[in-house]
Amino acid sequence: xxxxxxxxxxxxxxxxxxxxxxxxxxxxxxxxxxxxxxxxxxxxxxxxxxxxxxxxxxxxxxxxxxxxxxxxxxxxxxxxx
Amino acid sequence: xxxxxxxxxxxxxxxxxxxxxxxxxxxxxxxxxxxxxxxxxxxxxxxxxxxxxxxxxxxxxxxxxxxxxxxxxxxxxxxxxxxxxxxxxxxxxxxxxxxxxxxxxxxxxxxxxxxxxxxxxxxxxxxxxxxxxxxxxxxxxxxxxxxxxxxxxxxxxxxxxxxxxxxxxxxxxxxxxxxxxxxxxxxxxxxxxxxxxxxxxxxxxxxxxxxxxxxxxxxxxxxxxxxxxxxxxxxxxxxxxxxxxxxxxxxxxxxxxxxxxxxxxxxxxxxxxxxxxxxxxxxxxxxxxxxxxxxxxxxxxxxxxxxxxxxxxxxxxxxxxxxxxxxxxxxxxxxxxxxxxxxxxxxxxxxxxxxxxxxxxxxxxxxxxxxxxxxxxxxxxxxxxxxxxxxxxxxxxxxxxxxxxxxxxxxxx
Numbered sequence: 001x002x003x004x005x006x007x008x009x010x011x012x013x014x015x016x017x018x019x020x021x022x023x024x025x026x027x028x029x030x031x032x033x034x035x036x037x038x039x040x041x042x043x044x045x046x047x048x049x050x051x052x053x054x055x056x057x058x059x060x061x062x063x064x065x066x067x068x069x070x071x072x073x074x075x076x077x078x079x080x081x
Numbered sequence: 082x083x084x085x086x087x088x089x090x091x092x093x094x095x096x097x098x099x100x101x102x103x104x105x106x107x108x109x110x111x112x113x114x115x116x117x118x119x120x121x122x123x124x125x126x127x128x129x130x131x132x133x134x135x136x137x138x139x140x141x142x143x144x145x146x147x148x149x150x151x152x153x154x155x156x157x158x159x160x161x162x163x164x165x166x167x168x169x170x171x172x173x174x175x176x177x178x179x180x181x182x183x184x185x186x187x188x189x190x191x192x193x194x195x196x197x198x199x200x201x202x203x204x205x206x207x208x209x210x211x212x213x214x215x216x217x218x219x220x221x222x223x224x225x226x227x228x229x230x231x232x233x234x235x236x237x238x239x240x241x242x243x244x245x246x247x248x249x250x251x252x253x254x255x256x257x258x259x260x261x262x263x264x265x266x267x268x269x270x271x272x273x274x275x276x277x278x279x280x281x282x283x284x285x286x287x288x289x290x291x292x293x294x295x296x297x298x299x300x301x302x303x304x305x306x307x308x309x310x311x312x313x314x315x316x317x318x319x320x321x322x323x324x325x326x327x328x329x330x331x332x333x334x335x336x337x338x339x340x341x342x343x344x345x346x347x348x349x350x351x352x353x354x355x356x357x358x359x360x361x362x363x364x365x366x367x368x369x370x371x372x373x374x375x376x377x378x379x380x381x382x383x384x385x386x387x388x389x390x391x392x393x394x395x396x397x398x399x400x401x402x403x404x405x406x407x408x409x410x411x412x413x414x415x416x417x418x419x420x421x422x423x424x425x426x427x428x429x430x431x432x433x434x435x436x437x438x439x440x441x442x443x444x445x446x447x448x449x450x451x452x453x454x455x456x457x458x459x460x461x462x463x464x465x466x467x468x469x470x471x472x473x474x475x476x477x478x479x480x481x482x483x484x485x486x487x488x489x490x491x492x493x494x
Contacts, residue, residue, distance in 0.1 A: 044323060060315045
């Protein structure tokens, strides 16, 4: 899976959680939880969505590596088999 | 029309799921009504048969209005459904005062799934929801579907039909006339929902501040045991099965209320009325602004997994606008957690007629002294806002102490 495809899946997941957000203007290094007002419940749902879409099981101890769009795409690229 | 919260004065009947002659069972959803906080499903609380429908879809009626008559099994005719919370002061049975309107054909019983915003837009555009193809989850009709339908009709240049919702003469006199919605109805519709939500919150919170003499207690809780246990538990679970820390908090509050039951209940008619069932109103913020605190029923009797599932279900339905009436009116206490926003301490405003509100801030590492040793622990600040008419600080302190105790034994929750 290419980085572009992963990024697309991530943006799709964020779009489901924050449907009103303009994801096109989301800065790649912005803190997504702050920028998109994502609470811990939404964040967990986002990870469940990524798990379903990409088959990646993200341990809770890695959550703090998933702050920005760049972080998330990088993390997933490294962990998709 | 049951009261679905202290802040509710009136609501619009959206749809009936029964008709005269329908047999209903305890817990059946018989109708949808639209309040300022969205579309709520109205349940019935007895088994029996619907006799007569008195309020038609589109009619807005005050709390206390008889919506339909109903014959309980082996019982005399009685109004249905009974209000499950305290009726608003001055609420009267006013069905006969409502203007008679040409009755639309009774629903066929097929439920139309649509978001509150979609219903509002459809009403503004005069679009029959039954004729719209939904593209949302489970075929739910969403804003985009209504906009498509509206655009399609505009293209066909057919004249708009009369909107379904009309103000009653009383309302028309009380409220300024609403200008017809412009074609791009998105913004006004959202604003209208937000305005209604703000009005509802304003009414409840102003009443709370006027009537309830609040006292506040605050305590710091060492969360290291609870979080360590949760970490171990979540490490064994796939992402979809994981528990959030707030679930531990909900359960600990429910357990502590078992020890201090005075905080679980209402103040109604100058009288403290503790309740047996522990139904925790869980404050959920809406993305479009505003707040709803629907009840997690019998939180003390649910396992952590059941609570997580119930909370997931509740949040999902809050955001889709599919709450049930009992969830709106049954809460016996409110829990609000603002830790996700980085807030340390929450000083809550009690939701009347409840007598307490528990607030949680962010769990953050702080210096912690124990047995003469200074260490660093994840610390949670818990607050209690109590109604001083119903309880005193001593009972409140007892509650926070019990809460702390249960969180130190998270594996027992």
